[in-house]
Amino acid sequence: MLGADHTVSDMTRFLPLFLALMFLVVACEREQVLPNPDLNPDQEVLSHDEVLDRIKATMHDGEVFDWTSLNDNELFSAGVSGDSLFTFGYWMGDKADAPTQIGILDTDSEKWKAHFDDILNELIALEEKASGEILTREDLLVFGEPEFVPQATLRLRSLTSIAFLRKHQDTRYIEPMGFDPEASELSQRSGSGCSGGGPNYSIPSADFTTVSPSVKVPWNFYLHNIPQAWSHSQGDNVRVQIIDTGSSDDQDNLGSQFASGWSGGRSISRQSTLYSGSWWWRRLDSPNDQCGHGTRMSGLATAPRGSDGNAVGVAYKSDLTTIRAVSDVVISGSNESNGVKNALIIAGNSSSTKIVSMSIGTPFTNGTVRDGIYYAYNRGKMIFAAAGTSFSWTSWYGVIFPANMSQTVAVTGVKENLPFQRCNNCHDGSQVDFVVHMQRNSSNDRLTLALANSGNQPTYSGGSSCATATTAGVAALVWSKYPGWSRNQVFTRLKQSASNYPGRDNNFGWGAIDALQAVTVPL
Numbered sequence: 001m002l003g004a005d006h007t008v009s010d011m012t013r014f015l016p017l018f019l020a021l022m023f024l025v026v027a028c029e030r031e032q033v034l035p036n037p038d039l040n041p042d043q044e045v046l047s048h049d050e051v052l053d054r055i056k057a058t059m060h061d062g063e064v065f066d067w068t069s070l071n072d073n074e075l076f077s078a079g080v081s082g083d084s085l086f087t088f089g090y091w092m093g094d095k096a097d098a099p100t101q102i103g104i105l106d107t108d109s110e111k112w113k114a115h116f117d118d119i120l121n122e123l124i125a126l127e128e129k130a131s132g133e134i135l136t137r138e139d140l141l142v143f144g145e146p147e148f149v150p151q152a153t154l155r156l157r158s159l160t161s162i163a164f165l166r167k168h169q170d171t172r173y174i175e176p177m178g179f180d181p182e183a184s185e186l187s188q189r190s191g192s193g194c195s196g197g198g199p200n201y202s203i204p205s206a207d208f209t210t211v212s213p214s215v216k217v218p219w220n221f222y223l224h225n226i227p228q229a230w231s232h233s234q235g236d237n238v239r240v241q242i243i244d245t246g247s248s249d250d251q252d253n254l255g256s257q258f259a260s261g262w263s264g265g266r267s268i269s270r271q272s273t274l275y276s277g278s279w280w281w282r283r284l285d286s287p288n289d290q291c292g293h294g295t296r297m298s299g300l301a302t303a304p305r306g307s308d309g310n311a312v313g314v315a316y317k318s319d320l321t322t323i324r325a326v327s328d329v330v331i332s333g334s335n336e337s338n339g340v341k342n343a344l345i346i347a348g349n350s351s352s353t354k355i356v357s358m359s360i361g362t363p364f365t366n367g368t369v370r371d372g373i374y375y376a377y378n379r380g381k382m383i384f385a386a387a388g389t390s391f392s393w394t395s396w397y398g399v400i401f402p403a404n405m406s407q408t409v410a411v412t413g414v415k416e417n418l419p420f421q422r423c424n425n426c427h428d429g430s431q432v433d434f435v436v437h438m439q440r441n442s443s444n445d446r447l448t449l450a451l452a453n454s455g456n457q458p459t460y461s462g463g464s465s466c467a468t469a470t471t472a473g474v475a476a477l478v479w480s481k482y483p484g485w486s487r488n489q490v491f492t493r494l495k496q497s498a499s500n501y502p503g504r505d506n507n508f509g510w511g512a513i514d515a516l517q518a519v520t521v522p523l
Contacts, residue, residue, distance in 0.1 A: 045077050045080050046073070046074060046077035047077075047081065051070075051074060051081055054074050055070070055078075055181070058070070063398065064364065064399075065363055067176070067365060072162050072163045075162055075175075075176060076156075078179040079179065082180065083177070083178035083278060083279060083334060084157055085153055086162070086175060086177060087151060087173070087174070087177050087366075088151065088165060088171070088173070088174050089174075089371060090115070090119060090152075091170050091172050092111075092115050092170065103148075103149075103348055103377070103379045104378050107149065107150045108146075108147060119165075119170065120141075123140060123154070123156070123161055124139075126158055127139075127156065127157065127158050127161055130157065139155065141154065143279070148349075148375060149345070149372065151368060175367050175368075177334035177337055178333055180332050193463075193465060194291035195292075196292070197291070197292025197293075197296065198292075198452055198453060198459060199457035199458065200457065200458065200459045200460050203460065204446075207449065210309075213306060214308065215305050215310060217311075218448045218449040219440075220416070220436065220437045220448045223437045223512070224512060224513055224515050225515050225517070226314055226477075226515045228516040229477055229515035229516045229518070229519045229520075230316075232477075232516075232520055234262075234305075234316055234318075234477070234480070235314070235317045235473065235480045236266065236317035237480055237483060238354050238480045239318065239319040239350065239352040239353045239355075240301050240353075240356075240357060241321040241322075241346070241356045242294060242298045242323065242359075243325050243326075243347075243356060243357070243360065244289075244293055244297050244323070244324070244325070244329075244358070245291035245292070245293045245295075245329075246286075246287045246289035246291075247295050247324075248289045248292065248295040249289075251295055251454055251455075253306065253310055253451055253456075254270075254295065254303075254451065258304055261307050262304075262305040263305050263316050265317070266320075267320075268322070269319075269321045269322070271287050271321065271343075271346070272286055272287040272324040272325075273323055273324070273325045274324050274325050274326065274327065274336065275335045275339065277335075285324060287322065289453070291327065293328065294322060295451055295452075296451060296459070297357065297465060297466070297468075299451030300466055300473065301314060301470070301476070302314070302318045303316065304316055305317075308456040309457075311450055311451060311458035314470055314473025314474055314476070314515075315477055315480070318476045318480070323346065324339075326340065329360050329465065330361070331361060331362040340368075341371060341372035344356065344369075345372060345375055345376070348381060355479070356376060356381050356384065357384045357468055357472035358384065358386065358408075359386045359468045361388060361401055361402060361403060362400060362401050363400050363401070364401065365401055366401060369401070370402065373408065374407065377408075380486070382409065382490060383407060383409065385402050385403035385409065385411070386400075386410075386465050387464045388400040388403065388412070398427060398431070399412075399428075399429040399430075399431040399432060400427065410433050410509070411434050411467045413426040413435065413436055413438030414426070414435045414508065415437070415440070415441055416437045416439065417441050420508045420512075422507075422508075423439040424444050427464060430506050430507070433510060434467075434471055434494065434498060434509055435508045435511060436470045436512065438462040439462055447462030447463075447466070448470070471513065474494070474515045474518065475490055478493050493518050494513055495510045497513050497514045498511040499511035499514070
């Protein structure tokens with residue numbers, strides 16, 4: 001934690017200076033939300049609620065919102081109502097090439113840097129004219145220079161700058177990063193996936209089977225023949241990366257006991273790409289899960305097959321990287337957008353990482369995250385994403401971002417009965433690829449079993465989030481059995497082993513995967 005190694009006397013000594021700096025910063029921040037001098041007299045900065053009303057008016061049922069539907073002033077106002085930070089994606093040449101070339105082309109080369117500098121210098125001139133101040137590139141590039149992907153985070157205070165970028169031939173997107181729809185009446189999020197992380201001591205014996213050495217296999221694993229598949233593959237020599245809220249430092253099955261029991265010879269890496277604080281004072285957070293969601297997802301995919309009576313994961317011999325990139329399941333704000341992008345870049349640059357699982361998302365397009373998806377995908381990673389777990393304000397959405405992207409494998413949860421019925425709060429739609437049985441017929445609360453935040457007693461967890469992590473584990477079993485395969489070959493095997501194949505349902509995709517068939521039946 002920031003300042004944890006300082007004494008009380010140290011903090012007291014610096015308190016007056018700190019308060020003075022805070023006053024100055026708050027004063028500066030308040031200045032930027034006043035009417036902008038660069039706006040025309042008949043154009044005012046819209047309030048947060050006014051922007052939200054414009055957004056609602058352009059949204060269509062079941063569709064992810066795209067910032068291109070707003071005009072320049074609406075887009076600028078959305079940024080001002082957040083932190084005045086905008087994400088800017090650029091390109092050289094045909095912009096249609098970007099989705100397939102990010103991660104392959106060297107966009108950090110001198111040629112690309114010079115191209116970006118030309119655009120940035122024009123922006124600095126516009127911002128100086130609007131503000132009457134002398135500015136440097138660091139004043140605009142508050143998160144630093146572009147790296148790995150042709151994208152930058154810009155602090156812009158001029159509507160003219162927004163208009164300039166939107167018209168520029170090499171702009172792929174310009175989007176506000178800090179606009180939070182939940183700042184108003186859309187704030188009812190049921191803990192954003194963070195509730196229910198404690199142990200559950202009332203799990204009926206019908207919801208698990210105890211197997212050697214002494215672990216609990218969730219009831220739904222058997223509906224996908226996952227335990228039967230373990231005779232052929234356990235996921236060894238495949239690294240799975242979970243991009244989520246991190247992993248609990250109090251859960252030893254994701255720490256000292258990760259390689260215990262029948263899960264020996266593997267490793268876990270715990271990292272963080274999530275910064276907290278405003279652009280003027282940010283600090284990197286620890287990888288420790290403060291929510292519980294990432295702990296449950298990590299456990300479902302890879303928890304060890306030990307002897308402590310806890311819930312076992314699908315790929316219990318796979319290596320694991322947990323990255324804390326968000327504080328809850330909704331990707332919101334500039335710090336989280338950059339955190340997710342940077343986590344995807346880590347995956348793309350890791351030769352051992354095969355699979356990325358993202359049980360997080362947003363109803364809004366996000367160019368920063370999208371570029372991270374392109375980067376990891378074009379470097380051969382298989383990316384699983386949750387189709388969406390509803391809260392009171394998202395129940396009418398279809399498949400959310402980034403699960404709606406063609407570069408991701410979208411997964412949702414269904415009840416245990418046939419024909420498929422989506423589980424409570426789970427999203428479905430034409431972009432769904434696979435489903436996982438997540439909820440008992442007899443009770444909405446009897447879900448799959450996952451690691452609690454601490455201890456050896458599991459907890460219930462469900463939704464499309466858990467379905468995504470479970471499917472990522474199944475993919476690890478397949479890739480471990482066939483280590484020479486490409487991502488496309490692994491996906492084809494999953495598809496051909498699913499219940500709807502060779503058909504594809506408009507709401508539930510290829511259906512439920514049979515893990516045993518996936519690791520044994522030839523293509």
